[in-house]
Amino acid sequence: MSADLPADGTTHTMPEPTPEPTPDSVVDAAAAAAHEPTSETAVEARSELAQVEPVVGAAKPDAILVADDVVRRFGGMTAVDVEHLEVQRGAITALIGPNGAGKTTFFNLLTGFDTPQSGTWSFEGRSLQGKSGARVAKQGMVRTFQLTKALSRLTVLQNMLLAAPHNPGERFWLSWLPFTWKAHEKAATEKAVEILARFKLDDKAGDYAGSLSGGQRKLLEMARALMTDPTMIMLDEPMAGVNPALVQSLLGHVQALRDEGMTVLFVEHDMHAVRHISDWVVVMAEGRIVAEGPPKAVMTDQAVVDAYLGAHHDTDLGDDSLLDPEILARLEAEEEKR
Incomplete structure (x- = not known):
């Protein structure tokens, strides 16, 4: 049966719905997911961090995790040599650095998946030295892995x-x-x-x-960590290998964790994500912490630029347009030729 036509004989069609835009890059995804802290705890944590001097080993107003003289050697190579680090409660702290800087090894030491030659560290005032990964998790500090550990x-x-x-x-x-x-x-x-x-x-x-896809496995691992009601969650490269559309979701979830009162410490290579969602940034190079501070300050720090790009001293690592993967690849190629 044909539909009734208007008196003038014309037909009208409903306009097609406009599809939601999909982020074209990690930069877009990070920017879209970024928002200011919303909970009282998160706002207070960021406010307190704003008063902290951006120097290596800076004391934090309310440190939930404190590490001292943590050293891990493999044969004759020193993978981690951290003199002092404090992580602010209720904030998102990013741990960044070039490949081989010792970030994941440091994570493994703090969470009981590896044993250092020396060092002490505490969580909420309780020593975690010598504790297994399971006991660390029971204390309220849980982690995810760079390579997801879902049971397939x-x-x-x-x-x-x-x-x-x-x-x-x-x-x-x-x-x-x-x-x-x-x-x-x-x-x-x-x-x-x-x-x-x-x-x-x-x-x-x-x-x-x-x-599940790689990105969905990352989400599953983050979701599984929340089953333990953690006080602090440590994410090892949560955005690695994830398409930009899902990156936006992941970044939003990371900020939501902070806004619910959790402390977040995450390792990440993508500076766009770091710049847009973190409250504080810690930089490692050759096993040591070489800089820490607010994202914008750290991205232009001389030691950080040296660690990432060598002789390109005028580079601002916080410049989203500059950090296009193709431009980074060209800069790194130029550095290799020097």
């Missing part, structure tokens, strides 16, 4: 439930008594589904984790 042959939901703490059913004898753990499992499942929905992974709950 388990579903997304099962991956989440594995991270749920204090399950009575994990004890051998209680596992035979369902009434001791059924309520906990139900509550953990509801919590897992709620967190997955936040990361837009709830429709993937029944899928095998191995079927």
Whole structure:
């Protein structure tokens, strides 16, 4: 049956909906995700950091993590040699540096996945020296990995439930008594589904984790970390290998963690993301901390420019237009020829 026509015989078509723009680059994604702190804790943390002198080893008004004289050697090579570092509570701190600077090794030491030759570090005033990764996580400091650790042959939901703490059913004898753990499992499942929905992974709950894209696995690892209700979350290159559209989502989630009162320390190579969302930046080179301070100040610091680009002393690492991957590749190629 034909539709009724207007009296003048003309037809009208509904305009096509305008598609939402997709970020063309990590720069666009970082800028789109960036926003000012919204929670009282986050606003206060940034305000306090604004009063801190941007020097290596600067004391923070409310340090949640403190490390002293942490040294890790592999044979004759010193991978990490950090004299003093404090991380401000409730802020996003970025740990940056060129490849081989020792960032991931430092992460591994702080979170109990590696053992240093010397050094002490504490979290909320409690020593973590000699603690295993599991015990560090129980203290409230959890981490993700550069190469995601999702269990591919388990579903997304099962991956989440594995991270749920204090399950009575994990004890051998209680596992035979369902009434001791059924309520906990139900509550953990509801919590897992709620967190997955936040990361837009709830429709993937029944899928095998191995079927997820690289970016979705990053989201899953971040979501799984939240199952432990951490006080501080440490992200190792959360944006690595992720397409720009998903980078925007990841960056937004990182800022949301801060706005919920968590402390975030993340390793990242992409300076765009660092500049747009971090409150404080720490720079490592050859195992040592060579600079720290607010993003804009650090990006123009002489030691930072030297660490990244050698002789290009007039380069501003905070200039988004300059940090186009093609331009960086050209500058690095020029440096190799010197």
